[in-house]
Amino acid sequence: MADAFESLYEQGFQAFHTGNHEAATAALVQALQLRPDHQRAISGLGMVLLGRGLYPQGWALYEARKSVDPTPLDGGDIPEWNGDPLDRRRLLVWPEQGLGDEIQMARYIPLLKGAGRVTLACSPPLARLFGDLGVDIFPTEGAAPPPADVYVRNFSLPRLLGTTLETIPPAPYLRAPADPKRDGVGFVWRGDPTHPNDARRSLPSPDVLAPLGEVAELVDLQTPRGDFLDTAARIQGLDLVVTVDTSMAHLAGALGMPCWVMLPAHGTDWRWLRGRADSPWYPSLRLYRQTTPGDWAEVVARMKADLAAARS
Structure with missing residues (x-):
């Protein structure tokens, strides 16, 4: 057996x-x-x-x-929230998975803050970006969890709040001051190398995107400058973001920024669904899927044609 x-x-x-x-x-x-x-x-x-x-x-x-994936709060003194009325109780929202996942689930925080006192725990690079959500922010690194009456993992919120494809809380839901306007297309060509599917989702080199430079000025966003609030300001000063499947796609989508996301043929994440060029999670995103595993040139050729048409 x-x-x-x-x-x-x-x-x-x-x-x-x-x-x-x-x-x-x-x-x-x-x-x-x-x-x-x-x-x-x-x-x-x-x-x-x-x-x-x-x-x-x-x-x-x-x-x-x-x-199979415990958090520091599991089995502790703080009970897990089961979705019952908070009645002004203190709720601690605990992060799971990566930075992009935290951004994706942040859309639920405004739905919670009127029912109780909410604290959103997050990775430190996201703390300032999440500061506009109207709840207490707790950077998780190097500190004990704050006092709370109940806690919830961020990826349990869709179930507790009854999320269907039709009832996903809409984007944009994050805001940031924008840098001065600059004509150009920002790009991110690789994700976290420790991600199990990174070899497929990342490009072998930024040179793969060179054809886009024939129709628009390319702005390298790969190297961070500051935290995610600083990055949000940078991308809002651009015309468009082109990125592989990494946190930049979530950031742009959460801000309502136009963004084209390159997706691999194999190992595509569940949140992008199947066969769609749009995303119900982020209406400002357009999805460009590989038709042949490993062939990014064809994806870039399609993006170049669409970019040229948009700028004509």
């Missing part, structure tokens, strides 16, 4: 990786019939369903991630 489970489990994630979400669903459902308590398989099936846009089912199963 163990061998059968492992085979189905591997089949499921391989199918998900290559974009065959229906086959991934079938394999993981069969795997869970053999081991119904396998938390990674349950969480993985949740991601697959989220990638299919089946949000109510996906969010519920994705809760299994808690068993």
Whole structure:
């Protein structure tokens, strides 16, 4: 039985990786019939369903991630919030995953702040950017969690608040002062090298984007200057941002900034769904998907044609 489970489990994630979400669903459902308590398989099936846009089912199963990815608050003195009325209780929202994920989930904070006293814990580079959300901000690095009556992981908020594709809290929801206007297209060509899919989602070199320089001035945003509030100011002074799937896409989308996101053929993240050029999470984004694994030149050629048409 163990061998059968492992085979189905591997089949499921391989199918998900290559974009065959229906086959991934079938394999993981069969795997869970053999081991119904396998938390990674349950969480993985949740991601697959989220990638299919089946949000109510996906969010519920994705809760299994808690068993395999603990936070400093799990099992402590602060109980986890279950979505019941806060009644002015102190709620601590705890971050999960990467910087872009924190930006994506920040859209839920304005929905919470009227019900209780909310503290948003975040990575330090995001603290000033999140300062305009109207709640207390707690940079997580090097300090004990602040007092709270209940806590919630940020990726549990979509389930607790009943998020469907049609009810995603709209963007923009972040603001920042803008730098002086500069004609140009900002670009980010690689993400965090420790990301498990970074070899596919990042470009091999910034030179891949050189054709765009034939129709617009390119502005390198790869090297940070300050924190995310400083970066937000920089990009708002530009005409457009072009980026691989990294935190810059979330930042631009959360600000309502026009942004073109380059997506790999394999290993595309669940949040970008399938076969869409738009994103229900960020209306200002346009998605450019690889049609052949590893072929970024064709993606850039499409972007160049669209950029030339937009500037003509």
